[in-house]
Amino acid sequence: MMQENADIVIIGGGIVGLMTARLLAREGADVLLIEAGDLGAEASGANAGSIHLQIQYPEFVSYGEDWARAYTPCLRFLKTSLALWQDLPGELWADLGVTLAGGLIAARTEAQMAHIRAKSVIEAEAGIETRILGRDDLLRLAPYLSSDAIGGGFCPLEGKANPLQVTPHLAGSAAEAGARIVTHTRVTGIARQTGAYVVETPRGAVRTGRIVNAAGAFAGRIGAMLGTHLDIDGFPLQVTVTEPVAAFIPHLVYSAAGKLSLKQLANGGCVIGGGWPARERGNGVLVTDPKSLSGNMGMAAGVVPAIAASRALRSWTAWVNGTPDWRPILGEDPNAPGVIHALFPWVGFSAGPMTATVAAALALGRPSPVGLKGLSLLYD
Ligand SMILES: Cc1cc2nc3c(=O)[nH]c(=O)nc-3n(C[C@H](O)[C@H](O)[C@H](O)COP(=O)(O)OP(=O)(O)OC[C@H]3O[C@@H](n4cnc5c(N)ncnc54)[C@H](O)[C@@H]3O)c2cc1C
Known part of the structure; x- marks a missing residue:
């Protein structure tokens, strides 16, 4: 049975969840990450390792210039993320295969x-x-x-990075900073109480004030547990x-x-x-x-x-x-105070460091380091 309380619960142990856990734990937050399977075993460990920045050509051709212009806030976001990628091997003291040639x-x-x-x-x-x-x-x-x-x-x-190296090193660093990580435990429901949420799993429930939804391709199911429709699949x-x-x-x-x-x-x-x-x-x-x-x-x-x-x-x-227009779902849920959705689609490995940086700031009750209007689908 899991411990019954945590200040912040993170759902999902991919690049976004693990990096958010690391950032929060380093700030001294009481954080519990719950992962349904193994850490990094879904998209974050199985992707192609491209660190993208330019607009993807096939989408540019099929969606057109108006779409590309609406996507420019994401380009700026990716550029900031890329700077974080440059620093990550030094921060983790690890060879992550990061080469930006x-x-x-x-x-x-x-x-x-x-x-x-x-x-x-x-x-x-x-x-x-x-x-x-x-x-x-x-x-x-x-x-x-x-x-x-x-x-x-x-x-x-x-450039590129090696996904097989990134998530294990992030997990080690998050745990070292004090994050608690539970694997092979699926979140099956979220109940609302006055001023708190109860995150349900087959191994017990956790009472928490804040939740970070970093469940990647499965994040829509977490939204549904809160009555929020997230346009992600x-x-x-x-x-x-x-x-x-x-x-x-x-x-x-x-x-x-x-x-x-x-x-x-x-x-x-x-x-x-x-x-x-x-x-x-x-x-x-x-x-x-x-x-x-x-x-x-x-x-x-x-x-x-x-x-x-x-x-x-x-x-x-x-x-x-x-997501249909490639923009992220990033920010606090307007219908569920204290729930932060941290979902960057399609090129989410490249955007992972910045997505986690925003999620960690919001989970600590601080303003986002980047404007989310125009960027995130949550603020349309
Ligand atoms: C084949 C492939 C190639 C790709 N190539 C690239 C690339 O080259 N460059 C790039 O930038 N991006 C690429 N991507 C996209 C990128 O991998 C993802 O956007 C990114 O990894 C998403 O990270 P995440 O942490 O949000 O989600 P994930 O890595 O999917 O992690 C989410 C985690 O949440 C867990 N979870 C889900 N539901 C629950 C629940 N109910 N309870 C507990 N845990 C739960 C899952 O088990 C999973 O481990 C690729 C994706 C794929 C699939």
Whole structure:
């Protein structure tokens, strides 16, 4: 049976929940994190490890410029998060595989270049530097790219981190700072009492004044326990890693020809993803979709031909947290005082450090360090 009281209960032990727990514990707060399974075993441990900053190309093309302009508060938020990523290895005294050598997108047609240019204008308005590169400059910067590239875009601040390293180190640091962490315990209900909430689990109930909802793709269920509809859902994705090969790709690589994110890990393996769907077998169990596997590998080999000569070692799946317009649900629940929703969709690994920073400030009753109006769906 769990202890019956905590000042703050965090639901979910992914990057957001663990980092929020660490920040709160370091401020001396009495914090209890409850995780349904293992720490970092959902999206935060299974993602592709891209540290994104630029507007994602496929969404720019399908949703258009008005959407991209409305998304600029998220770009600024991601930029602040990226600065926190830079400091994180030093803070945790750990090699997290953080390398910010830039992200580049390769184009094959003039129409794709026109989209990259239009995207770059909006990125510049948000204070994000993206350079437009002609064919020669692109291939000089990235000689591993296919020679059919006619040019591209380069965002110098982007990069990668190793998700398998990040959550364990965050968990260790949070526990060391005094956060209590309970795993394999699912929150099944939340009851309201005067001035408090009672968080119910099969192992007992916890009375608390404040709750941080960091349940990722499953956060809508936590909202429902409070009578709040959160427009967030889970979408099944898959990622593949190749055998280790000699280092040849320092960048995060995208393609304007289709969905792709590609990077090389410190051990030489190339991680290939970019939003290709996995399949649900039933009851939430995911399996890799062979069509996505071949589509994703074909896309990768078309952009970086050397990929065709590497063996794919392993594919895996996970639920990503998604909102329809890509904006986060971040802030105090207007109908449930003291409940903070800390949900950054689609690129929530990149945004994790800043999402946790905001959640921790609000959970301590302090103002958010960034304006949430225009950014968070909660304040529309
Ligand atoms: C395959 C894939 C690739 C991705 N690639 C990238 C990428 O390259 N770059 C990027 O920035 N983002 C990427 N993302 C998105 C990113 O991983 C997520 O947005 C981010 O990890 C969300 O973190 P989180 O802490 O909010 O949620 P999660 O990591 O999902 O953690 C939520 C936790 O809450 C727990 N939980 C849920 N319900 C309950 C409950 N009732 N009681 C107790 N615990 C509960 C879950 O078990 C889970 O551990 C990817 C996602 C996927 C799936």
